[in-house]
Amino acid sequence: xxxxxxxxxxxxxxxxxxxxxxxxxxxxxxxxxxxxxxxxxxxxxxxxxxxxxxxxxxxxxxxxxxxxxxxxxxxxxxxxxxxxxxxxxxxxxxxxxxxxxxxxxxxxxxxxxxxxxxxxxxxxxxxxxxxxxxxxxxxxxxxxxxxxxxxxxxxxxxxxxxxxxxxxxxxxxxxxxxxxxxxxxxxxxxxxxxxxxxxxxxxxxxxxxxxxxxxxxxxxxxxxxxxxxxxxxxxxxxxxxxxxxxxxxxxxxxxxxxxxxxxxxxxxxxxxxxxxxxxxxxxxxxxxxxxxxxxxxxxxxxxxxxxxxxxxxxxxxxxxxxxxxxxxxxxxxxxxxxxxxxxxxxxxxxxxxxxxxxxxxxxxxxxxxxxxxxxxxxxxxxxxxxxxxxxxxxxxx
Ligand code: EPS
Numbered sequence: 001x002x003x004x005x006x007x008x009x010x011x012x013x014x015x016x017x018x019x020x021x022x023x024x025x026x027x028x029x030x031x032x033x034x035x036x037x038x039x040x041x042x043x044x045x046x047x048x049x050x051x052x053x054x055x056x057x058x059x060x061x062x063x064x065x066x067x068x069x070x071x072x073x074x075x076x077x078x079x080x081x082x083x084x085x086x087x088x089x090x091x092x093x094x095x096x097x098x099x100x101x102x103x104x105x106x107x108x109x110x111x112x113x114x115x116x117x118x119x120x121x122x123x124x125x126x127x128x129x130x131x132x133x134x135x136x137x138x139x140x141x142x143x144x145x146x147x148x149x150x151x152x153x154x155x156x157x158x159x160x161x162x163x164x165x166x167x168x169x170x171x172x173x174x175x176x177x178x179x180x181x182x183x184x185x186x187x188x189x190x191x192x193x194x195x196x197x198x199x200x201x202x203x204x205x206x207x208x209x210x211x212x213x214x215x216x217x218x219x220x221x222x223x224x225x226x227x228x229x230x231x232x233x234x235x236x237x238x239x240x241x242x243x244x245x246x247x248x249x250x251x252x253x254x255x256x257x258x259x260x261x262x263x264x265x266x267x268x269x270x271x272x273x274x275x276x277x278x279x280x281x282x283x284x285x286x287x288x289x290x291x292x293x294x295x296x297x298x299x300x301x302x303x304x305x306x307x308x309x310x311x312x313x314x315x316x317x318x319x320x321x322x323x324x325x326x327x328x329x330x331x332x333x334x335x336x337x338x339x340x341x342x343x344x345x346x347x348x349x350x351x352x353x354x355x356x357x358x359x360x361x362x363x364x365x366x367x368x369x370x371x372x373x374x375x376x377x378x379x380x381x382x383x384x385x386x387x388x389x390x391x392x393x394x395x396x397x
Contacts, residue, residue, distance in 0.1 A: 001369060002362045004141040008077075010131035011085035015077045017137040019144050019362075022062070023369075024070035025377035026148045033057045033143045037077065040139045040354040044194040045163075045210040045220070045347030049133075052081045057140045068144065070375065075140045079133075089128065102127070103332040104340045108320030115331060123331075127342060132257035135355040142358025145365040150184075151377060152368070152384055154230040156361055157187030158353035160196040161313070163222035164209045167202030169313075172294075174198075179309055183229040187357065196224075196350040214346045217323030221258070222349035226312040226356045228364055231299065232388055233290070233307035235367035244303035245367055252359040253314050256352060261315035265298025280308070289395035305367070307391070312360070316352045319344055 001021050008015030037055040055077050062073030087095050102123040105111035114126030146156060161169045169175075178186050178198075190196040195210075197203040206222075213220050236245025250262040270278040283291040290307050299310035321344035328339040372387055374380035 001366050002145055004138075004362065006134055006137035006141065008079075008134065008137060009089060009128035010079070010133035011081055011089045011128055012079060012091075013082045014079055015134065015137040017075050017141040019062070019073045019075070019141045022068045022070065022073060022144055023148065023374060023376055023380060024068055026068040026144065027066055027151065027377075028063060028068065028144065028147045029066065030057075030059065032147065033059075033075070033140050036139050036143045036146075036354065036358065037136060039191060040136060040351050040358075042191075042194070042354075043196065043348065043350030044207055045214075045345055045349075046351070047345040048343055049081065050345075053079065055136050073144055075137070077136050077140060088124065099124075101332075102340070102342075103330050104328050104337055105331060106320050106322070106339045106342070107326045107328060108317065112331070130257070132348065132351075135256060135351070135358075138256075139355055139358040142361040145361035146358065148365050148377070148380075149230075149361060149368070152230070152381060153182075154228065154364060154368075155182040155184040156226070156228050156357045156364075157183035157185070157190070158196070158224055158226040158357050159186055159190035159198050160206075160349050160353055161223045161225050162202070163195060163197075163206035163347060163349050164213075164220040166205035166209045167197055167199065167222075169225060170198050179227055179229055183227040183309065186227055190353070194350070196353055210347045217341075218346070219318040219320075219322060219344075220347045220349070221316045221318040222347070222352075223313060223315050224349060224353040224356060226253070226314070226353070226360060228299070228310040228360060231305045231307070231310055231364060232384070233305060233391060234387075235305040235364070235371055236300070236303050238302040238304060243370070245305060245363075246300045246303050248363045248367070249310070249312055249360055252363050253312060253356050256316075256355050256359060258316050258319060258348070259314050259352065259356075260317045263298075263313040264300055265311050266296045267298070270296055284395045289392045310364075312356075314352075314356065316349050319346070319348060 004019040006017045034056050041050050058076045060074040062071045088099050110126050110130035111123045115123050193203050195203055195206045237243040246264050253262045280292045280294045280297055295308045299308040321342045323341050325338035329336050372383040
C-alpha cells in the first residue's frame with residue numbers, strides 16, 4: 001500500500017515528502033512532477049508569494065533511469081522565500097527577542113486553536129505548518145501514484161465549477177463528451193482558463209468577482225469537480241468501513257486546507273428527488289461491458305467503483321486571511337482588536353483542484369493494489385488487463 005507524509009514549514013528551507021509502497025517500474029519524467037507543481041501555482045487570485053516561488057522537486061531516492069525501483073521516493077521542494085525568513089524561522093539560533101510575536105488570531109484559521117493546543121506564544125508556529133503551501137509536497141507525492149494510474153489507463157482531472165456566486169456545473173452532455181477523451185482532457189481544457197473554468201461567461205464573472213474582493217480586501221471560495229476515468233468496477237469494498245472507496249476519497253479531499261464539504265456524484269441534488277429519478281439504470285453490454293445513461297451516483301455504488309467515471313465535488317471556504325479585518329482579540333492581553341493581515345491569496349480555488357487531483361491518486365492506486373496486487377508495473381498491467389477482459393466477457397450480450 002502506498003503511504004506518504006509531508007514535512008516542511010511555509011517559510012522554512014523546504015517542503016519534503018517520502019512516498020512509500022510504490023511498485024517498481026513506474027515510468028516518470030522529472031518534468032511531469034514539475035509540471036504538476038507549476039499547475040498548482042497558477043490561478044487568478046493568487047497573492048505575492050507565487051511571484052517569489054517557482055516550485056521544482058529534487059528527487060533524492062527511489063527512482064533510477066526514469067523508473068521507480070520499489071524503494072521509498074524522497075522529494076524536496078525548496079522555498080525560495082526562505083532567504084527572507086532565516087531569522088523569523090531560524091531553526092537553532094534563538095531570535096525570540098528580535099522577532100515580534102503574533103498574538104492576534106484570524107477568524108476561520110487554525111491560529112486560535114493551534115496556539116492554545118500546542119502551548120505556543122507566537123501564532124507564527126501555527127501559521128507556518130497549517131499553511132496551504134504544504135500542498136506543494138502533496139502534489140509532488142501524488143504525481144507518482146498518478147503516473148502509475150496513467151500507465152494503466154486511469155486518468156484524473158478537475159475543473160472549477162464556481163467561484164463565489166459565479167458559475168455552475170457544466171452541462172452533463174458537454175462533460176460526457178470531454179470525459180470520453182479521459183479525465184486529463186478535462187484538466188487540459190480547464191488549464192486553458194486562469195480560473196480553470198470551462199464556461200467563458202462564468203470565467204469572466206469569476207475574474208470580476210475576484211477583482212472585486214481584491215479591491216474590498218476580501219476573499220472568495222468556490223466549488224471544484226474532480227473526475228477519475230478508467231477505473232474498472234470493483235475497487236473498494238462495502239464489507240468494512242475502512243475499505244470504502246467513497247469514504248477514502250472524501251477523507252483525502254477533506255484533508256486539503258480550507259475544504260469544508262465533499263459530495264459524490266450529485267448527492268445533495270439526489271437527496272431532494274425520489275429514488276426513481278436518482279438511481280442510474282443498468283444495461284448489459286456496450287463498449288465497456290456495462291452501460292449507464294446517467295451517472296448520478298458518481299461512479300460509486302456500495303462504496304465500490306461501478307465502472308462509471310468517479311465524480312467528486314468539493315467546496316472550498318474563502319481564505320481566512322483578509323485585508324479588511326474581522327473582529328478578534330489579542331491572545332496575550334484578551335483585548336478586543338481587529339484581526340491582522342497575513343500576506344495571502346484572494347482566491348486559491350483553481351489551485352485546490354490541482355491539489356485534489358493529486359490527493360485522490362494514491363487512494364485510487366491503493367484500491368487498485370488491494371484489488372489485484374502486484375509489485376511491479378508489468379505484473380500489475382497484466383493482472384488489470386485480465387480483470388478488464390473478464391468483466392467484458394461477463395457482460396457481453
Ligand atoms: C498561505 C499564505 C500565503 C499563500 C500560501 C498559503 O503564503 P505567504 O504567507 O508566504 O504569502 O501564498 O500558499 C503558498 C505559499 C503556496 O505555495 O500555495 C496560507 O497561510 O495558507
